[in-house]
Each structure stands twice: as structure tokens, then as C-alpha cells.
Amino acid sequence: MVSFRMSQETTTFAASTDQLTLGGVLRAQADRHPDVPFIVFGDRSWSFCRLETESTSLAAALAELGVEPGDRIAIDLPNWPEFAITLFAAAKLGATVVPLNPELAPRDVQFMLRNSEATVVVAAEQYRNRDYLQLFETMLVGLPDLQYVVTVGDEDLWYDDRIYQFEDLVSAGRGRELSDAELDPGEAALAILYTAGTTGKAKGVVLSHANLLETAGGTGTAIGLRSDDVTLCAVPLFNIFGMSTLLGVLLSGSTIVLQERFEPAEAVELVEAHRATVLHGVPTMFVLALREAGGHDLSSLRTGIVAGAPVATDLVSRVREELVPELEIGYGLTETSPTVTITAPEDPAEKRSGTVGRPLAGVSVQVCDEAGGALSPGTEGGVMVKGFNVMLGYFRQPGETAAAFTPQGYLKTGDIGVLDDEGYLRIVGRAGDDIIRGGYSIHPREVEDHLRSHPAVMNAVVVGLPNEVLGELICACVQPLEGAIITDEELREYCASALAAYKVPDLVRFFEVFPMMPSGGVRRAEVAEMARAELSGSEG
Helix, strand or coil, rough: EEEEEECCCCCEECCCCHHHHHHHHHHHHHHHCCCCCEECCEEEEEEEHHHHHHHHHHHHHHHHHHCCCCCEEEEEECCCCCHHHHHHHHHCCCCCEEEECCCHHHHHHHHHHHHHCCCCCECEEECEEEEEEHHHHHHHHHHHCCCCEEEECCCCCCCCCCEEEEHHHHHHHHHCCCCCCCCCCCCCCEEEEEEECCCCCCCCEEEHHHHHHHHHHHHHHHCCCCCCCCCEECCCCHHHHHHHHHHHHHHCCCCEEEECCCHHHHHHHHHHHHHHHEEEHHHHHHHHHHHCCCCCCCCCEEEECCCCCCCCCHHHHHHHHHHHCCCEEECCHHHHCEEEEECCCCCCCCHHHHHCEEEEEEEEEEEEECCCCECCCCCCEEEEEECCCCCCCCCCCCCHHHCCCCCCCCEEEEEEECCCCCCCEEEEEECCCCCCEECCCEHHHHHHHHHHHCCCEEEEEEEEECCCCCCEEEEEEECCCCCCCCCHHHHHHHCCCCHHHHHCCEEEEECCCCEECCCCCCCCHHHHHHHHHHHHHHHH
């Protein structure tokens, strides 16, 4: 039996690993407070009891189609309630979900479906001017493992025996008896999330029920998530940040308001309308939300997490002052479900703004040298993680999985960081991103953080460009704030005022927008390629 201890002051989640399954948690919450709204979307809401009923009905219908424990169910949906219903239905069946970004190119979708050997895909009929029904009808021919397409939409369309409408399946399964699959939550895969990782090649990160639920519970406890909270979920559910947000709300027995896709003006309106108390996001989302905040009563906001990309100290301070008073900085990756470290309200001011906090209880972080030896506090090295949050591995890639771990069982994050003597972690860069200029090694993160502190800069990415004399030049790719006027010389002078001379950018290139990953991070390799092409063109 999963046990919960809840109050309006704080929420803690307690369960032994052998009890921690997603289906069991939902059932426990539906029994405990059946009529409490769990999911709100538009003018509709789903109580815990309703979600338990509908997910069980969908699971029963999918079982009738032959879906079994261990099968993969792809979900190609925006932040719609059907995403959550499918996730819980899959968990009850012992199946594994494969969340997909609806804006992926068809070739990427096809790769992920083939690589995961998905037997079912749940997708929108139409979304953002794309006909998904036609897309997946075509894919049925070329993907032998894909047996069924389940569509979400309002159209009364004709379907064959391999294409079903979501609501029809829920109705067909209603009233059927279904027992949750018997699972080992520490070994049973709940999700395979594809990430480009450090190589740029998509890898399927396999996360268990225990990985996801224990990490979401620990994160919720760290920020003091309460049973009376209302969380606005504007981060995508197909991303680990969004999925963890959903599971944290489930564990706390509170309410989540789904925003189909982040739009800053609408997000602010939703916070005001629903008196949201919790708001998570990547740094860019908070920058844009701050712009729209004027004239709105957002005083209900209490806490939230900023993560997914480097965040400037000035931005954190401003968000705490103007929007989310108890905003905390989180650090993690898909492979760690995602939270590794997080700041806390009681942290000293310089730690709470200048670091990514300390590890979750039960998670171990080391900073190591290239040989894997632990370094002393204050020394820069590779960040390694071990604990309940670390993935089972990369799907169908035993070689990549083995290479991702040290002999001591620590996951190599690929990030460069410094641990202080109190256990606070500061991320200083990414392995492989260093720029070697004239024999000096420069961490792009240090230069980027300084550039982001300029009042006219929205975001910055610093990359190295080949140079015959120096080896590499430092190129600052800058996205100015809307309406801001700034010159390359002004930015170079701004850097020279605070950074060593060899760290000052040689070149500055301005971008209206950066190519982005679903996680909210910038596609650094694409930015570098664009800057390289521009430099080659100007030299030609």
C-alpha cells in the first residue's frame, strides 16, 4: 500500500521501492480524495477518480487489442489530458510510454517509432496545421511493429481495424475488469524518452517507475509542494521536465492546469484565472512571462523551479522579486529523471542564486578527474551522479549504456562543475564545449553567463570558430531583448570589463531566435554551424 502524509503546510511522500508503481499511486489518490480536481484543461477538469476510471477503461481496451506488459506505446500529443490518460493506462498494463514531440520532423518520428518498436501510437488527428492521421496511416505500412494508431480529435472520421478514435476506445473499455500488471518498479520501464545527449544522436533513455516517481516525490518535497497547490504546467509533457511536473502533482494530491503550448500572455492569464501557486519553466519562459506580468494579479504564485538551461543570477533575482517569491534553481538531465540538485529557501543568498543547490536526499554527486577519481572540494571536474534517479540505460544500446557509467556505477553527466565543501554544486560548462584559443581553454558558460547579465541581452551562446593563427576564435551569438539596440563593440567592452582578456569574444553575431530543443536548451551545434557559415560567407 502506498502511503501519503499530506497537509496544507507541506507534503511528503513515503513509499518503499517495491510499492512504487504509477498505477498504484493513482489508485491510492483516487481512493483518498476522489473528487479533488487533478487535471484542468480549458473549461474541463478531471478529478482523481475520473482519471483513474478513464485510464483503466483505456487500458482495458488496449489489452483487448493485444497490448501486453513490456510493449511500447508512443504518445505524440501536446499538453492535452489524453497524454496523461494514456500514460496512466500504459502504467496499468505494464507497458512503456514513448513520448514524442509533436513538432518533430516525420523522419525523426519514424526513427523513434522504429527504434522503440512501438506497437501503438496515440496522436492528434490535426495539430498546428499538420495532418497526423495521414502521417501515421502512411507509417503503418513501413513499420512492422506498429499495429495501431489511436487518434485524438473531434472529427467523426471513418476508421479501419488498425485506426481507432481515443474516445471510442475509452468507451469500449468502460466497465471491463482489469487488474494492474505485477511489476518490479525498480526494473519495469515506465518511459523511454529520446534525447540527443552529448553526441547529437538520438538515444532512448529508459526510466523505471521508481526512477520517475521517487525523483518527482523528492523534488516536490524539496520545494514544499502542498496538497492545496495549483501548478501551471507550461513545460511540455513529452519532455522529462513536464512529465516530472505531472507526477509531482499526482504525488502531492494537488491540481495541475495544462497549457497546450507555452504562450507567455496566455500563461500569465492562466495563472491569474486559476490562482496558480506553482510555476516551473526554463529561463526563457520566465523572461517572457515577466514581460506580460504587468496589470495582472499574480500574487498567488509561491514557488517553482527554473531549470533546463543555464540561468543568470540577475534573472533569478528579478523573478523572485516580481513573480515567484520562492523560485528555486534545479539541475538535472533526462538520464536522471531529471532532478539531481536543487536550491532551497533556507540556503544562504549567494548559494541560492550562484549554485544549482545540493543533491536530493539519497542522490550522490561527485566531481571527478578524467580518470574517474573524486576531486577535492573547490576543484573543477566532471559531474558524476549515482542514486535512485539514474536511468536503467539507453534502449537497445548496451555499448552506449556501459560507456555512460564509471566502474563505480556513477553516471557521467558530461557537465563540468565544482562542488564546494558544503555540497553545493556549480555548473561551469559542458565537456567538449571548451574553446581552445591561443593555448588558453575557455568555458563558454562563463562568458555566456556574463553576456546574459547585460540588460539588452535575452540569451547568449558562445562557440568556437576555426582560425589558422589562434586555433579557434570566440564567437558570441547573441539574441537581444525585443526592441533593444546594442552593438557588437558594446558587448565586447562589457565582457572586457569583467573577464580576462583572452576570454573576450573575438566576434559577435546577432540572432532573432535560436534553434531550440524541446527541453528549452539551445541547439548549440546548429548555432555554431550558422555562425561558421556566416563567417565563411563574409570572408568569401
